[in-house]
Each structure stands twice: as C-alpha cells, then as structure tokens.
Amino acid sequence: MTISCRINLQRAAFCLQADFELPVNSGVTVLFGRSGCGKTSLLRAIAGLEPETVGEIRVNGQSWLNGGQTMPVQHRSLGYVFQEASLFPHLNVRRNLLFGFQRIPDQRRRISPDELIALLQLESLLDRYPAELSGGQRQRIAIAAALLTNPDLLLMDEPLAALDNTSKGEILPYLNRLCSRFSLPIIYVTHSLEEAVVLGDQMLLMEAGQIIARGAISELLHRTELPGMQGETIPNLLDAVVEPAAESALQPDSQQDLEAGSMPHVTMRLKGTSQLLCVTPDRDWPLEEGEIREEVRLRIEARDLILSHHRLEGTSCENQLAVRIDKIAVESPQDDMLLQQAGACYRVTLSLAFSASDSLPDSVGSVTDAFVYPAQKLLLRLTQQQIHRMQLREGQDAWVLVNKISLL
Numbered sequence: 001m002t003i004s005c006r007i008n009l010q011r012a013a014f015c016l017q018a019d020f021e022l023p024v025n026s027g028v029t030v031l032f033g034r035s036g037c038g039k040t041s042l043l044r045a046i047a048g049l050e051p052e053t054v055g056e057i058r059v060n061g062q063s064w065l066n067g068g069q070t071m072p073v074q075h076r077s078l079g080y081v082f083q084e085a086s087l088f089p090h091l092n093v094r095r096n097l098l099f100g101f102q103r104i105p106d107q108r109r110r111i112s113p114d115e116l117i118a119l120l121q122l123e124s125l126l127d128r129y130p131a132e133l134s135g136g137q138r139q140r141i142a143i144a145a146a147l148l149t150n151p152d153l154l155l156m157d158e159p160l161a162a163l164d165n166t167s168k169g170e171i172l173p174y175l176n177r178l179c180s181r182f183s184l185p186i187i188y189v190t191h192s193l194e195e196a197v198v199l200g201d202q203m204l205l206m207e208a209g210q211i212i213a214r215g216a217i218s219e220l221l222h223r224t225e226l227p228g229m230q231g232e233t234i235p236n237l238l239d240a241v242v243e244p245a246a247e248s249a250l251q252p253d254s255q256q257d258l259e260a261g262s263m264p265h266v267t268m269r270l271k272g273t274s275q276l277l278c279v280t281p282d283r284d285w286p287l288e289e290g291e292i293r294e295e296v297r298l299r300i301e302a303r304d305l306i307l308s309h310h311r312l313e314g315t316s317c318e319n320q321l322a323v324r325i326d327k328i329a330v331e332s333p334q335d336d337m338l339l340q341q342a343g344a345c346y347r348v349t350l351s352l353a354f355s356a357s358d359s360l361p362d363s364v365g366s367v368t369d370a371f372v373y374p375a376q377k378l379l380l381r382l383t384q385q386q387i388h389r390m391q392l393r394e395g396q397d398a399w400v401l402v403n404k405i406s407l408l
C-alpha cells in the first residue's frame with residue numbers, strides 16, 4: 001500500500017501545496033506544525049472535503065483525485081476522527097460502533113468488532129448513549145467506529161485536543177496499541193510534540209502551507225533548525241529487540257531475579273548494534289498483564305544522559321553505551337552573542353557505536369543488522385563550560401551513562 005499525494009489548494013489568503021508519498025506499512029505519520037500552517041486543510045483535501053483541490057491523490061492503487069476527476073468522499077475508503085467525537089446521539093455505543101461496519105462488504109471486514117471492543121476495553125460502555133459518556137470515552141468510541149469501517153487510510157485531526165490531561169493519558173496507551181495491532185496507515189494531526197513522540201513513526205512537518213521536512217520522528221527531533229523542534233525537553237527514541245533470543249518476548253529473567261531477591265529486569269539489544277541495555281519494568285512501563293513484545297521503542301530524555309570519556313566502573317548507573325560524537329551545535333544560532341557567555345547551551349548529537357569495542361561479536365546482534373538499520377542517535381544538552389572542560393570534539397569516541405529509560 002502506498003499513499004501518494006501531489007496537491008494544490010488555493011484560497012484567498014492561503015495556498016496549500018503538498019507533495020509526499022507514504023510507503024507500505026508506514027504506521028503513524030504525524031502531521032505537525034504551527035497553528036494555521038495548513039494541517040487540517042491537508043487532511044480535508046485528502047478526504048475530499050475541499051472541492052477546490054487540484055492534483056493527484058492515489059491510495060492503495062486507487063485514484064482519489066486525478067486532475068479534474070474526483071472520487072466522491074463517500075467512495076474513498078477512509079476513516080476520519082475529529083477533535084470532537086462525532087457519534088449518533090440517538091444510538092447506543094454498540095449501534096454506533098456497528099453503524100459503519102454493517103455498511104461495508106464482507107470481504108473488507110478485516111477488523112472485527114469483538115476484537116476492537118476488547119482492545120479498547122469498551123465492554124462496559126456498550127449499552128450507554130453518547131450523552132452518558134466522558135469526553136475520553138466518547139473519543140475512544142469514535143476511534144473504534146472509524147476503524148470498524150475498515151478503511152485503507154485513517155485520518156485523525158487532533159483527536160485528543162479537546163480532552164484534559166487525565167483523559168489524554170488514558171487514551172494514549174489505547175491509541176498506541178491500535179497502531180501496533182492493525183497495520184493501517186494513519187495520518188495524525190497534532191500540535192503536541194509529546195503526542196507525536198509517543199504515537200508517531202514518521203513526521204511531515206508543515207509550515208505556511210508546505211511540507212518543509214519529512215522523516216523518522218527520532219531523526220527530525222534532532223534537527224534543531226526546524227520550527228517546533230526546540231522544546232525544553234528533548235526526547236530520544238531508540239528501537240530495541242528484547243533479549244535473550246531464546247525467550248523472544250518482553251518478560252523478566254524472573255527466576256534468576258527472584259532467587260537473587262531483586263526486581264525482575266529485561267535485557268534488550270539496541271537495533272543496528274550489539275549493545276545491550278538492562279531495564280527494570282516499573283510503572284513507566286505500560287505493559288498489560290501477559291503482554292509480550294519482541295521489539296520495543298525506548299524513550300530516554302536528554303536530561304537523563306551523562307557523557308563521559310571512559311566507561312565508568314563502580315557507578316550506580318548500570319547502563320552505559322559506547323557512542324561517537326557526531327555534532328556539537330549551538331542551541332539557537334540567532335542568539336549567538338548571548339550564547340558566547342558561560343552557561344550557553346549546546347546540543348550534542350551522538351551515534352551509537354556498533355559495539356562497546358567496535359569489534360563484531362559472535363554471540364549477539366548481526367553484521368547485516370548493522371548495515372540495514374540506520375545508525376541510532378542520541379542527543380543531549382551541554383553547557384559551553386562542560387564542552388570546554390571535557391575538550392569535546394566532533395568525531396571523538398565517548399560513553400554515555402543512561403539514568404532512566406521508559407518504554408513506549
């Protein structure tokens with residue numbers, strides 16, 4: 001499945017020009033950008049809700065727009081989730097869920113209502129009416145109803161924006177589960193970098209009606225010259241495979257740990273390398289009981305990293321990674337004068353080394369993996385004083401101590 005979009009939408013004081021392709025299994029593509037940059041307009045144009053749109057849109061081999069030829073909205077195989085959940089007020093949850101499902105042919109029914117109801121834990125809500133639901137519950141139903149139409153593409157326009165932080169926190173893990181369970185391409189509009197990091201695989205970054213950057217979120221987060229990427233906190237995202245290979249699942253080395261009287265822990269190998277991290281699942285790990293994962297995405301905040309020239313012995317920090325310093329960049333170049341002062345901040349980009357010794361081990365990882373998987377990067381913030389004191393230079397080998405790791 002590929003989605004290709006080359007469109008133009010001209011309004012009196014605004015021009016949208018988008019040209020992008022999303023490959024097979026693209027996962028969640030976050031459409032990110034400042035207010036008014038054209039995110040909703042792009043989503044509406046893809047859905048066929050902006051009749052002035054010209055160009056070409058192809059989804060799953062079907063032409064939705066080709067010059068002047070437009071496929072009507074109701075014939076496009078898409079789901080659309082809005083900021084405010086749109087449910088039929090006179091139908092209970094069960095009938096809202098089944099409304100779209102019952103109107104699609106049998107051969108398109110890949111996602112079953114029972115599975116989705118279980119996944120989103122909707123059982124207790126099925127007999128209620130929309131007026132009897134909280135905002136977060138309503139939005140969960142709206143997302144489920146959109147999915148049950150078994151669309152080729154799901155468009156979500158700030159689906160959490162109208163919710164308070166508690167409801168957002170409740171719904172995010174569900175969204176995460178949906179994204180990993182159904183290999184359905186999703187375009188997800190948000191203002192929130194936090195949501196983008198938690199949910200997204202890749203990002204289309206928009207400004208003034210145009211897509212100015214696209215790529216893996218973990219990479220774009222490090223491009224500080226881009227608008228919206230200068231947040232106070234810098235999340236690093238790393239992909240890992242759970243070890244040991246014999247177990248092939250995210251589960252603690254429990255017997256050993258229980259015997260030792262310690263908390264269970266999980267060992268994982270960072271993709272593209274043979275380096276291991278050891279993690280203790282705790283409340284930051286939103287794992288369901290019995291849930292098993294082989295591949296995980298880890299989140300490490302820049303403030304939880306410490307840089308060192310050497311591997312440290314006798315430290316409480318058990319996770320240390322071999323890295324190479326790729327880039328040392330001043331935090332915001334326009335404030336250069338200010339940044340000459342002591343305390344100015346620099347962003348230091350680190351590439352993970354293949355292994356601690358950079359020699360290829362026999363037992364873990366694979367040489368092929370190192371070539372097919374793009375080098376994973378970490379970013380941390382240092383002051384000019386720290387850089388000077390450590391005499392840091394681009395190209396140097398170093399070690400990074402990792403204080404805290406969360407699982408996405």
Ligand SMILES: Nc1ncnc2c1ncn2[C@@H]1O[C@H](COP(=O)(O)OP(=O)(O)OP(=O)(O)O)[C@@H](O)[C@H]1O
Pocket residue numbers: 011012013014033034035036037038039040041042191
């Ligand atoms: N129906 C319309 N007619 C004319 N101009 C419009 C219309 N809808 C939006 N616009 C303009 O198009 C531009 C892009 O708006 P759009 O809603 O797509 O931005 P956005 O990035 O989604 O913003 P936000 O994040 O605030 O929702 C804005 O300048 C807006 O004023």
